[in-house]
Amino acid sequence: MPKFSVLTWLVIIVAQVTYGLLVYAITRSYYEDTSVTTSQLPAASPEAAIHPQVGSFDAVMQPAVKIQPSSEALATDDPALIARLADDYFMRKEYPQAIELYERVLQISPDDVETYNDLGLSLFYIGQSQRAVEVLQSGASKQPDFQRIQLTLGFVLAQTGSKEAASAAFNRAIELGPENTVGQEARRMLSEIE
Known part of the structure; x- marks a missing residue:
């Protein structure tokens, strides 16, 4: 030793x-x-159907992981806190819970285009494509220069077979920022449907 x-x-x-x-x-x-x-967290709903088209698009489109608010914070009408919890559900692919909270945010703050984007994507992932398109179009009409909602709208339209409308949304997203991540993703998706 x-x-x-x-x-x-x-x-x-x-x-x-x-x-x-x-x-x-x-x-x-x-x-x-x-x-x-x-x-x-409430228990996850076992009957929630997850849309099969979840893929690389999620890396660009999913909200960033954020700190989860306490249950006391949800008793208030603070849209930022409610949206953070909705984003947490979204990241866990618990879309029905996320949808419920995103809708609550829009009741409090009806001009929040980011929430329209996230709500539309959540609706698409549970198979409510038509409602998703309506929500996304409503959000895009409130702020046409919001690049991310144009990309999401193009994605959902492409998945539902509306290639011409999808191309228009992708082109709009590219116009708003051709060199950033969202613009590059729009360009990639546009090339896949042409």
Whole structure:
């Protein structure tokens, strides 16, 4: 057995204790966060049908993961907090719950085009394509220069077989920003339907 100095043994002991405390803290944090998150969310609806057309488009179109608000925050009429929870449901592909909350946001803030976009996409993913198109067109009419809703509208129209209308929406998205991520995705999708 090698002989270590007192200082070496002290460093080894401190490193082991630190490692043990770090593992304990990470494990405890994981289980505390999991229990809080699951206790705040209603159970997922088992009958929700997920649309089969979920793919690379989601990387561009899904809202960013955001901090989930507490149940107390949902008792208020703060559209930003409600939209954050709806986005969380959307990311989990729990579209019926997301739809309910997006509709609530639009009741409070009827000109929120981002919410029209997310609601339309959620409706499409549960198979309500016609309603999705109507919601997206309504949002696009409120703010025609909102690039992301043009891309989503083009995507949904292309999936429902309306290639001419989809091309127009994709071209509009490209006009609004040909070099950014949304514009590049619109260009890619447009090339797939031509």
